[in-house]
Structure formats: structure tokens, C-alpha cells
Amino acid sequence: MTLDPQLILDSLPLIAQGLGITLKLLFYSSLFGIALAVITLLMRISGRWYLSWPAQAYIYFFRGTPILVQIFIIYYGLPQFGFIRNSILWPILREPFTCCVIALGLNSGAYVSEILRGGVLGVDKGLTEAGKALGLSSPQRFIYITAPIAIRLSLPAYSNEFISTLKATALASTVTLMDVTGVARTLVSQTYAPYEIFIAAAILYLAFAWISYVALAWLEARASRYVKKGN
Amino acid sequence: MMKFKSLLAAAAMALGVCGLVQGAQAETLRVGMECTYFPFNYRTPEGEMAGYDVDVAKGVAKIIGADLDYVCQKWDGMVPALLANKFDIIVASMSITEERLKKMDFSVPYRVSIGRFLGPKGKDLKLFDEAGKPVPANFDGLRIGVERGSTYSSWINAKLPGATLQVYDGNEPMLLDLANGRVDLAITNPMKAYLDFLSKPDGAGFEFVSPPIDEKEFFGIGVGIGVRKGQDELLKRINGALETMIKDGSLKEYSLKYFPFAINPDNWQGVGTN
Numbered sequence: 001m002t003l004d005p006q007l008i009l010d011s012l013p014l015i016a017q018g019l020g021i022t023l024k025l026l027f028y029s030s031l032f033g034i035a036l037a038v039i040t041l042l043m044r045i046s047g048r049w050y051l052s053w054p055a056q057a058y059i060y061f062f063r064g065t066p067i068l069v070q071i072f073i074i075y076y077g078l079p080q081f082g083f084i085r086n087s088i089l090w091p092i093l094r095e096p097f098t099c100c101v102i103a104l105g106l107n108s109g110a111y112v113s114e115i116l117r118g119g120v121l122g123v124d125k126g127l128t129e130a131g132k133a134l135g136l137s138s139p140q141r142f143i144y145i146t147a148p149i150a151i152r153l154s155l156p157a158y159s160n161e162f163i164s165t166l167k168a169t170a171l172a173s174t175v176t177l178m179d180v181t182g183v184a185r186t187l188v189s190q191t192y193a194p195y196e197i198f199i200a201a202a203i204l205y206l207a208f209a210w211i212s213y214v215a216l217a218w219l220e221a222r223a224s225r226y227v228k229k230g231n
Numbered sequence: 232m233m234k235f236k237s238l239l240a241a242a243a244m245a246l247g248v249c250g251l252v253q254g255a256q257a258e259t260l261r262v263g264m265e266c267t268y269f270p271f272n273y274r275t276p277e278g279e280m281a282g283y284d285v286d287v288a289k290g291v292a293k294i295i296g297a298d299l300d301y302v303c304q305k306w307d308g309m310v311p312a313l314l315a316n317k318f319d320i321i322v323a324s325m326s327i328t329e330e331r332l333k334k335m336d337f338s339v340p341y342r343v344s345i346g347r348f349l350g351p352k353g354k355d356l357k358l359f360d361e362a363g364k365p366v367p368a369n370f371d372g373l374r375i376g377v378e379r380g381s382t383y384s385s386w387i388n389a390k391l392p393g394a395t396l397q398v399y400d401g402n403e404p405m406l407l408d409l410a411n412g413r414v415d416l417a418i419t420n421p422m423k424a425y426l427d428f429l430s431k432p433d434g435a436g437f438e439f440v441s442p443p444i445d446e447k448e449f450f451g452i453g454v455g456i457g458v459r460k461g462q463d464e465l466l467k468r469i470n471g472a473l474e475t476m477i478k479d480g481s482l483k484e485y486s487l488k489y490f491p492f493a494i495n496p497d498n499w500q501g502v503g504t505n
């Protein structure tokens with residue numbers, strides 16, 4: 001087995017053609033995930049069982065099953081039902097891209113919801129009590145006191161989740177999408193050189209993971225600029 | 232003159248005796264096949280060997296005047312078993328490849344490698360012209376399902392550069408997506424498509440929407456009868472038998488027993504094509 005470094009270099013620009021789809025998947029599913037996470041977080045901390053239970057069931061289901069299974073259920077499972085193929089949802093579910101955004105978003109939403117809940121629970125009780133004393137209403141206290149601190153506390157865990165989602169986008173190649181992994185697998189089937197091609201794909205993922213890491217670290221530092229150092 | 236005539240008679244007699252001897256103890260041809268590969272070589276519930284490969288083997292044996300002895304052999308040990316003289320020929324739907332030709336010889340193909348497009352019934356998409364050549368413009372905007380890295384995807388890339396490909400890791404998910412309407416067309420091996428899809432309820436609304444595409448540089452030469460190297464005499468007789476069977480239409484007749492379309496080579500192209 002010899003490694004051909006030239007093949008790694010040659011395949012990089014080809015595999016980079018898949019970067020657009022990988023990044024679009026990451027962007028839309030993260031956005032969708034955050035929206036879901038905020039909604040389910042509010043449901044969970046609402047104190048009403050009929051809101052909290054469905055949110056907990058959702059989080060339990062999506063944290064407890066593999067993303068690949070979720071993608072297959074949404075992509076191959078749902079169209080088995082004729083009423084879904086005839087519904088107004090079909091133009092959305094017909095596309096492999098939107099199926100993946102839905103699956104990755106639902107999955108990431110469940111994790112981010114838990115991360116945010118950890119952040120909310122980490123906010124010092126004294127701060128909300130101070131808000132109460134100032135006469136702020138419950139929504140005001142959440143928006144102006146709890147949320148900003150909870151977000152800062154959640155950021156380190158969120159940057160992990162973001163990079164997990166980046167890596168999970170590789171599963172989109174199983175449902176015909178030509179993301180970085182999809183292009184790489186197709187090249188492998190033509191060149192029979194899995195070693196070089198997948199190394200090239202790994203380099204692209206690493207490069208983007210590094211950019212994400214730096215950006216989120218900067219955001220974290222910025223969000224913590226009022227925090228006493230060494231705290 | 233008299234002497235010459237008697238010599239001729241003696242020679243004729245000698246030949247006749249020879250022929251008789253050969254007829255009395257007919258040679259037995261041991262045939263290796265899986266015996267489990269429907270509908271090519273398999274056992275019927277009554278225990279009889281049947282299938283396209285079996286019909287071809289029987290046809291060849293009849294023409295060259297040999298008896299058949301079936302040897303059931305697992306696929307991964309097929310070529311080693313031939314080389315170890317466990318049987319004389321392989322008639323097991325084995326594709327003729329460069330790799331295999333290094334170890335063994337093949338007859339001319341008795342089944343061709345073809346690709347065919349599948350699509351919904353009743354849509355006259357005019358994808359192919361009268362001569363059976365694709366019309367690239369009519370593929371514009373259509374989504375075509377193919378298997379990743381398959382010869383079919385190479386063919387589309389070469390012939391229909393404007394087509395939108397949707398790449399699958401297997402035949403089943405691709406046909407599922409065709410049934411679900413995620414792709415407009417799919418290209419695959421028509422035998423697989425017929426057995427797994429068109430003959431099943433899921434495939435009821437679908438049909439072949441192209442003629443068989445038989446391009447050797449993309450899809451390979453086809454399936455041949457395998458023999459050990461150095462068996463040139465046997466190979467010559469087998470090729471002769473296949474020539475007869477292609478020309479008199481028996482191969483076509485066998486193929487139509489199992490599929491509603493021909494899977495045999497249409498016309499005799501001579502030995503040496505592989």
C-alpha cells in the first residue's frame with residue numbers, strides 16, 4: 001500500500017465542489033435546530049405538564065436514536081404513505097436536501113434544547129430575584145436577565161454541538177446528496193483509491209471545523225467580556 | 232484403381248468404427264454452477280435443474296454430443312474449482328472480465344450486458360430516436376437515478392452530459408425512489424429491474440422507456456462459458472455450438488422463457504470478440 005500525495009492534492013478541488021452542499025446543510029439545519037431548541041426549552045420550563053411532556057418526549061426520541069436512522073425514516077419511511085405523497089408537504093419531502101435539513105435540524109434541536117436548559121438552570125437565582133424586586137414581569141426577566149446569561153453559559157457546549165452537526169452532514173451522502181462525503185465516495189468508486197480521497201475529504205472537514213472552532217471561541221470571549229476573569 | 236477403391240473403403244470403415252466407439256461411450260461434461268441463482272441456474276421444487284444457464288448448457292451438450300453432469304459450487308470457489316478440475320466448464324452467469332481471462336478462457340458471450348431506462352408508463356418522452364440513439368435534449372430537466380460508480384453512470388456522463396443524476400448506493404433504494412416519484416427515470420440492469428420491480432406490485436405503473444443499450448466499452452462483453460486454459464479443442468466446439476444456437480434462435484427462445492425481453496446476443500459476431 002503506497003500513498004499518493006499527488007492524488008490527495010488533485011482530488012481536493014473536486015471534493016471541494018461538495019463543500020457548498022455541506023455548508024448549506026450545516027447552516028439551515030443549525031438554524032432550524034436553534035429555533036426548535038428555543039421552542040422546546042420554553043415548553044420545558046413553562047411549568048405546564050401538557051407543554052413540558054411533549055418537549056421531553058421529542059428530546060428523548062431524537063437523542064436516543066441514530067441520526068442515520070432518523071434520516072432513513074424521513075427520507076424512505078414517510079413516502080411509503082400515499083397520503084404524504086399527495087399532501088402539500090410532498091414538494092418539501094421529495095427533495096433529499098430538505099429531508100436532511102429536517103432530520104439534522106430535529107436532531108440538533110433536541111441536543112441544543114438540553115444545552116440551553118443547562119444554561120438557564122445555571123443562572124444565579126439571586127439575579128432573577130433582583131429583577132423581581134425591580135418590578136420586571138416574568139417575560140421581561142427571562143429576556144433581559146436569564147437569556148443573555150444562559151446563552152453565554154451554553155456557548156462552550158454549543159460549539160461542540162455545532163461541530164457534531166457539521167460531521168453529521170456526511171450522512172446526507174446516503175440519500176443521494178453530493179456533499180463532501182458524497183463526492184468523495186463517488187470518486188472512490190471511480191478511482192478505487194479510498195485512502196487518498198477520504199484523506200482529502202477529512203482535510204476539508206478539519207479545515208472547516210477549525211474555522212468554526214475559532215469563530216465560536218471568539219463569540220464566547222465576546223459574550224464573556226463582562227465576566228470577572230478567573231471566575 | 233481397384234487397390235485405391237479398397238483403400239478408400241477401408242478408410243471409410245475405419246472412420247465409421249471410430250464414430251461408433253465415440254457414440255457408445257459419449258463424453259460427460261461436468262458443469263459448474265451455483266444451482267441457487269434464479270432464474271439462471273436453480274432447482275425446481277421437483278428437484279430438476281432449470282434456468283437460462285441450464286438451458287444453454289443442455290443446448291451446447293446436445294450439439295457437441297456430450298452428457299451433462301451438474302456440479303453445484305458456491306460462487307466464491309467457482310474459478311478455483313474449475314482450475315482444480317472439479318468440473319470441466321462453468322455455465323453460471325459469469326461475466327467475461329480482464330481479470331478472469333488471466334486465469335481461464337471464455338466462450339463467446341451467451342448473454343449480453345445491457346442497460347435500460349425505466350420510467351412511468353404512458354409518458355411518451357421521446358428519449359430515443361428511431362435508430363435507438365439517445366436524444367440528449369429530451370433528457371434535459373429529468374432526474375435520473377443511477378447506482379454510484381456503476382457502468383450506467385459512466386455511460387450517462389459520456390452520452391448525456393446535461394442530465395441531472397441522483398446517485399444511489401443500491402438498486403433497491405433507487406427503484407423505491409422511482410416508485411415514490413423522486414426521480415423521473417432510472418437506468419439499470421433490465422433483468423434485475425424486471426425481477427425486483429416491474430414484475431412486483433410496486434412497479435405496476437412503470438415500464439422500460441428505452442431500447443436495450445448494449446455498448447461493450449461501457450457495459451462489458453457479457454456472460455460466457457468458462458473453460459480451463461489449454462482446452463482449445465473443447466472451447467472451439469462450445470463456440471461452434473453457441474454459433475448454431477444464436478443463429479437458429481434457440482438462445483432467444485431460452486431467454487424469452489424467463490424474461491419478456493431477449494437477453495441473448497442478437498447476431499453472431501464471430502469468435503475473438505473477447
